[in-house]
Amino acid sequence: MILEGCMGYRWVDHTAELELHIAARTEAGVFEEALRAFGELIGDEATGAHETFDVDATSPDRATLLVRWLDELVYRAETEDLVPEEVERLELSADRLVAKVRGFRGEPRHLVKGVTYNGLAFDGGDDGHHATVVLDV
Numbered sequence: 001m002i003l004e005g006c007m008g009y010r011w012v013d014h015t016a017e018l019e020l021h022i023a024a025r026t027e028a029g030v031f032e033e034a035l036r037a038f039g040e041l042i043g044d045e046a047t048g049a050h051e052t053f054d055v056d057a058t059s060p061d062r063a064t065l066l067v068r069w070l071d072e073l074v075y076r077a078e079t080e081d082l083v084p085e086e087v088e089r090l091e092l093s094a095d096r097l098v099a100k101v102r103g104f105r106g107e108p109r110h111l112v113k114g115v116t117y118n119g120l121a122f123d124g125g126d127d128g129h130h131a132t133v134v135l136d137v
Contacts, residue, residue, distance in 0.1 A: 007024050008033070009023065011041075020034065023130050030130075036086070043109075046083075052102050054098070054100055055072045055101060056097070082104070114136045
């Protein structure tokens, strides 16, 4: 849960949607918190082998890049039963994200149908970076 002046994330319930609010000190931290939140949403105890996988996404803006990041995590969970646990390496440039993600093969809860652009936001300032993204469930 996000408290005044703290970093973290919180979920907001919607009908057939989950709205994720993220706060982090850095832009990269927003992507790391999004992965952590998604992993907790779909995962449970590590049941399979741990492994790493690469993510390479491009977008002209950070908000859309966040959608593409989460889309890739959803895809890996749906098609490969991979539950992301942590970001081992993450590089951001003006229009690209390259990351190595550590996760495990398991039985993820297939809750997320997609990542939407509804209410999408990604802002930064002196108090850190904040993002909002809605998942269709």
